[in-house]
Amino acid sequence: MQLLVCYDIYLKEIMGKVLGMGNALVDILMQLESDAVLNELSLPKGSMQLVDGETANKVLQILGNGKSSKASGGSAANTIHGLANLGIETGFLGKIGRDSWGDFFRKDMEFKNISPLLLESDSDSGRAIALISPDSERTFATYLGAAVELSAADIPTDIFQGYAYFHVEGYLVQNRDLIRKALVKARKNGLKVSLDLASFNVVEDNLAFLREVVSDHVDILFANEEEARSFTGGLNNHEALDYMGKMAEITILKKGSEGSLIKHFDTVVKVGVVQAKPIDTTGAGDLYAAGFLYGLIKSLPLEKCGQLGALLSASVIEVIGPKMDEERWAVIKSEIERIIG
Ligand SMILES: OC[C@H]1O[C@H](O)[C@H](O)[C@@H]1O
DSSP states (O other): OHHHHHHHHHHHHTOSEEEEEOOOEEEEEEEOSOTHHHHHTTOOTTOEEEOOHHHHHHHHHHHTTOSEEEEEOOHHHHHHHHHHHTTOOEEEEEEEESSHHHHHHHHHHHHTTOEEEEEEESSOOEEEEEEEOTTSOEEEEEEOGGGGGOOGGGSOTTTTTTEEEEEEEGGGGGOHHHHHHHHHHHHHTTOEEEEEOOOHHHHHHTHHHHHHHHHHHOSEEEEEHHHHHHHHTSOOHHHHHHHHHTTSSEEEEEOGGGOEEEEETTEEEEEOOOOOOOSOOTTHHHHHHHHHHHHHHTTOOHHHHHHHHHHHHHHHTTSSSSOOOHHHHHHHHHHHHHHHO
16 A cells, blocks of 8 residues: 555656657668678677768668668657657757758657757767668667767756656767766756666676666666666566666566566566567667656556557557657557557
8 A cells, every 4th residue: 555655656756748868860771681681791680780980881882772761760769759749748868960861850859849959060960770670670780970979068957957757768878977967967856767778789788887877877777678688697587677676666678579577666567568560670669668658657557658668669660660650640649548548
């Protein structure tokens, strides 16, 4: 009973607007006919590899004029975009170049009424080349460009005012000072901090730092199975959840086709999946986070939060890229009403 009362207070406390911070990227999405090219390019399937501008161009050259499309991307930006589509007031902090890629990213954020705090640089805007395997798994070759220049000094002092949540992507680890300072400031301003671990290889390469950040500054932690395994030193399922649950108030372990596990203090909730016909997993985790945070903002029980995460995630993997059209969002919204009841 006491736990329920505490949880109720907790939920009321965290209602409101969401600010995101992440790499401002434009995705170039290419559908592969086979995985062979991933070996040729030395890109481990499912990972995110950072590349320089020259290599990014080489990758595009090697892929030739295959079927490609463009969408604004960036993990945290995708989550914020999802929340904005559901009517949540949002903001986003990132850095773009003064070029057509940057314009494309800015317009997409502004179109959704996201208050883009987009700083500009003379460098090229960042791009993520998403290579989509025939089984729908995506692999990234990411050129960060201007995005990598976002620094701790760029965080405006009053940026957190009026926001209740701060959502950050693990891909930002290239700038540890930025992450630490932003999370400390966000919490000082009373925001709840959520972090998505981003990619298993990012976790492996930055393990000590990410463990420190999660245990010191994160309230809500999102991880898929591979990321959780890297983060916990090889643990799976409930063991991994317990390990991560000691560090954050709410921990979400996404288990792909097996659904997700959510831990809040001593309570563990299991959530199933929503059936989908996947063609591209780009943005699946980002949209799960959007659905889950939406549920928290609406004071829904954790099970429903997870169901909303699963709903958005299932829908985005049926399209190429991390963005969905109005028609799809209309279906999602009516399904949300049904789930909320
Ligand atoms: O999580 C998916 C996103 O991460 C990468 O950063 C891409 O931009 C993509 O949109």
